[in-house]
Amino acid sequence: MKNKFDTRAMTMVAAAVAVLSATALSGCGGSSAEPEVNTLPTGVTDLGSKAYRATTIGAANTAAGQDLLTAGLGKSGIASTAAATLTAFVDPANPTADELRRNAFQSNYRGLVDNTVNGGYGVLYGPNIDLAGKDTLGEGLVPGLEYVGVLDDGTGRKRVTMAVQIPDKFDVNAPCIVVGPSSGSRGVYGAIGSAGDWGLKRGCAVALTDAGKGMGLYDLGDDTVHRIDGTRATRTLAGNLSHFAANVTDTVRSAFNTAFPNRVALKHAHSQMNPEKDWGNDTLTAVSYALYALNQQYAPTVSGGPAKGVRFTPANTLVIAGSVSNGGAAVLRAAEQDTKGLIDGVVAGEPSAQPSSTSGYGVQVGGVAVASYGKSIMDYFTIANLYQPCAALAPSAALTEVSIYNYIGLTGQTATATNRCTQLAAKGLVTGSTTALQAADALAKMRAAGWTSDNDTMHNAHFALGNAVIISMMYTNAYGKFSVTDNVCGMSAAAVAAGAPAAMAGNVKAASFATGNGTVNGTPATVIYNDSVGGAKAWNLGVSPSSGVADFALDAALCQRALFTGVDTVTGTALTASTVPTKAQSDAVKAGVAEVLLNGNLRNKPTLMLAGRSDALLPINHSERAYTAYNRMVEGATSQLSYIEVTNAQHFDSFNAFSGFDTRFVPLHTYFVHAMNAMYANLKSGTALPPSQVVRTTVRGGTPGAAPAISAANVPGLSASPAAADRIGFSGTSVNVPN
Numbered sequence: 001m002k003n004k005f006d007t008r009a010m011t012m013v014a015a016a017v018a019v020l021s022a023t024a025l026s027g028c029g030g031s032s033a034e035p036e037v038n039t040l041p042t043g044v045t046d047l048g049s050k051a052y053r054a055t056t057i058g059a060a061n062t063a064a065g066q067d068l069l070t071a072g073l074g075k076s077g078i079a080s081t082a083a084a085t086l087t088a089f090v091d092p093a094n095p096t097a098d099e100l101r102r103n104a105f106q107s108n109y110r111g112l113v114d115n116t117v118n119g120g121y122g123v124l125y126g127p128n129i130d131l132a133g134k135d136t137l138g139e140g141l142v143p144g145l146e147y148v149g150v151l152d153d154g155t156g157r158k159r160v161t162m163a164v165q166i167p168d169k170f171d172v173n174a175p176c177i178v179v180g181p182s183s184g185s186r187g188v189y190g191a192i193g194s195a196g197d198w199g200l201k202r203g204c205a206v207a208l209t210d211a212g213k214g215m216g217l218y219d220l221g222d223d224t225v226h227r228i229d230g231t232r233a234t235r236t237l238a239g240n241l242s243h244f245a246a247n248v249t250d251t252v253r254s255a256f257n258t259a260f261p262n263r264v265a266l267k268h269a270h271s272q273m274n275p276e277k278d279w280g281n282d283t284l285t286a287v288s289y290a291l292y293a294l295n296q297q298y299a300p301t302v303s304g305g306p307a308k309g310v311r312f313t314p315a316n317t318l319v320i321a322g323s324v325s326n327g328g329a330a331v332l333r334a335a336e337q338d339t340k341g342l343i344d345g346v347v348a349g350e351p352s353a354q355p356s357s358t359s360g361y362g363v364q365v366g367g368v369a370v371a372s373y374g375k376s377i378m379d380y381f382t383i384a385n386l387y388q389p390c391a392a393l394a395p396s397a398a399l400t401e402v403s404i405y406n407y408i409g410l411t412g413q414t415a416t417a418t419n420r421c422t423q424l425a426a427k428g429l430v431t432g433s434t435t436a437l438q439a440a441d442a443l444a445k446m447r448a449a450g451w452t453s454d455n456d457t458m459h460n461a462h463f464a465l466g467n468a469v470i471i472s473m474m475y476t477n478a479y480g481k482f483s484v485t486d487n488v489c490g491m492s493a494a495a496v497a498a499g500a501p502a503a504m505a506g507n508v509k510a511a512s513f514a515t516g517n518g519t520v521n522g523t524p525a526t527v528i529y530n531d532s533v534g535g536a537k538a539w540n541l542g543v544s545p546s547s548g549v550a551d552f553a554l555d556a557a558l559c560q561r562a563l564f565t566g567v568d569t570v571t572g573t574a575l576t577a578s579t580v581p582t583k584a585q586s587d588a589v590k591a592g593v594a595e596v597l598l599n600g601n602l603r604n605k606p607t608l609m610l611a612g613r614s615d616a617l618l619p620i621n622h623s624e625r626a627y628t629a630y631n632r633m634v635e636g637a638t639s640q641l642s643y644i645e646v647t648n649a650q651h652f653d654s655f656n657a658f659s660g661f662d663t664r665f666v667p668l669h670t671y672f673v674h675a676m677n678a679m680y681a682n683l684k685s686g687t688a689l690p691p692s693q694v695v696r697t698t699v700r701g702g703t704p705g706a707a708p709a710i711s712a713a714n715v716p717g718l719s720a721s722p723a724a725a726d727r728i729g730f731s732g733t734s735v736n737v738p739n
Helices: 004-027 074-079 097-112 192-202 235-241 250-259 275-298 326-337 377-391 414-426 435-448 453-464 467-480 506-515 554-565 583-596 624-638 653-657 669-685
Strands: 044-052 144-151 160-167 176-181 205-209 217-219 224-226 232-234 264-266 318-324 345-349 362-365 491-497 500-502 526-529 607-612 641-646 693-695 729-731 734-737
Touching: 044 275, 074 097, 097 192, 097 506, 097 653, 144 275, 160 192, 160 275, 176 192, 176 275, 176 326, 192 205, 192 318, 192 669, 205 275, 217 506, 224 235, 224 506, 232 235, 264 491, 275 318, 275 326, 275 467, 275 583, 318 326, 318 669, 326 345, 326 607, 345 669, 362 624, 377 414, 377 435, 377 453, 377 467, 377 554, 414 435, 414 554, 435 453, 453 467, 467 526, 467 554, 467 583, 554 583, 607 624, 607 669, 624 641, 624 734, 641 669
Parallel strands: 176 205, 176 318, 318 345, 345 607, 362 734, 607 641, 641 693
Antiparallel strands: 044 144, 144 160, 160 205, 217 224, 217 264, 224 232, 491 500, 491 526, 729 734
16 A cells, blocks of 8 residues: 555656656647646745755854754754853844844744753754654754745735745655744744754755744834844835834824833734734645745746746645644644645644634543633633732642742742732632632632643742733734734833833844744833833733732733623623723624634644643643544544643743753653654554543652753653553543543
8 A cells, every 4th residue: 555655756756747748848849738837825925045054063143054953053052051041143233134043043942942951952852863762963953945935915014924944855755844833922933943843854844934923023112123034124124024013103103102102012912913813824825835945946947947847736745734832723723724735734732722612512531521611812811810820829839949930920029919819809809818818719710710730830930920911911912903002901012121111222122033932021022011000110010000009910900801701800890982991892802812713623634732731821621622622523533633631741841941840840842743753654654643642751850950860761652552541532522531
């Protein structure tokens, strides 16, 4: 029985012969149908290709010294001994496009994995580790070509960036593409450490895309933007190469700057296009652009040239859509929207999977029904934004070790978290006469809303890093398609000095393409509470007008929750045209949420979805578990989705490098690699995908901050025949996950 590569190779050879034959016949006066000409996908502008040929670590400041996987830094440079420091620019005020690319690789790779040796970097995963898990690749440099293109809808505002990487070892006789939309709100290189790492090692072309997000930092003060290549310029000078600028006139911008100086806009939050609704189609366009790039590179010319023919098509090229987090949601959505059969298989790691419905299916754990599942991101993040800082004070949520969040975190802000508890109680949102009782009730409310006991000790870190605040602010703006000038719920974005909005330093802006992740996480901009008593302050210092105390800007959190529910969060009364927020604003947010929900129909594509059981950012009852059940309801017995749930794993592997996380959690990234290997084996040779299962890992333990080195024994592989106690199955229409 021929495998897919046999069939694809035959189809590819036939296509190439047809192109050559048609060209020869036309040159000899023969008659033949005109051969197909390679054309760009609709709306795409090709910005050309560049060679990155480095094979050893050297001068990574230029393209000649860079490669496709590590930008010339190699395994050693990606990790670096100064983990928080990126490689220096020659001129920090004016970094070159090549320098920004180099540092973006460094930043994005580190952002997805624990880059410490004891945590597994360079041992279980990393540029030096081959796909069999062996340390055989040295520094891991991958030479090749990179095409860059931009997708727009004709408005000049969409501006989706794509980078197609073609390694020198690409096999034209067994062509494959890995498409990797970025995680989170990251830029075009956001999936370099996940989809990029695996695909380039396999010898596939890698199609990266920001899916309409990315480091689109627009400074309203000086009207400057990022170009597509990361360099800065005024909006006028950037022209068609501008990545993002707020859709405001100079008159409106001037008035806004007077009232709210030093503010900035971020593309994901402020594009007024709700980019999430297009993540699937943007991912599919990246596949089409990759096919275009491959044909430009390897197809023969037609009709005497210079036009290229079509050698690679969806029929003869293996395509795996694989990414994590928001990128995982994007590949699921792409599979659901793939009417042309571009994608062969899907690997979605810890996706923000939002089912369109909670009806007709259920979630069980150990045979016991879960009460809350399938909520949208906007629903559960606005709940977390209310209750998480108070819940973090509950005894069962304590994480007392010195850790990542100490420099900004609740360890130093217990008084503010206590104020949040007190004010929630005063407004009737939690019960209890003491902080301990209030915190216990807040934690109980979070559990009732879908978080689990596995998430308890993560709440402190997540809120201290501002995750719920950042997402609530960004996504209310994105879903509602609000302008940056709307200051929804009194929130804006700016650099901070002494706790207040400040002008962003030129060097910070210049480096932001490489240092930022597209969110308002403090690098380079922070969420600002404009309405704070005493003047605008950073969110964590916000003093609510209704309370008069520092309570992490509770009034803004109440407003954001009301935008989703349509009712006042305290009184329960319906919003109107005169309330804050207004009914119209709430309706806009709810309409935006409806645009991004998944339909559950993966078109019978082989799919592996994986999650960490301890994920407190995207609770698995609302995402992976719910989507597994929803997909089965939609596709029935024809579904080819396998769901892998990994114990002792959480959303941010990079956290595992820090004290308190090192002893408790294992890297989920190792299972992304396993899943990609399994998907490739399935598509190439028909090997069955591993069935849905719980993978039971072993934590490193030891002393926080000095956990022993991880080994393969801590992270067992996927089982082809899991034990009954580990098998995820169905009870009627409910997915049933073992305890």
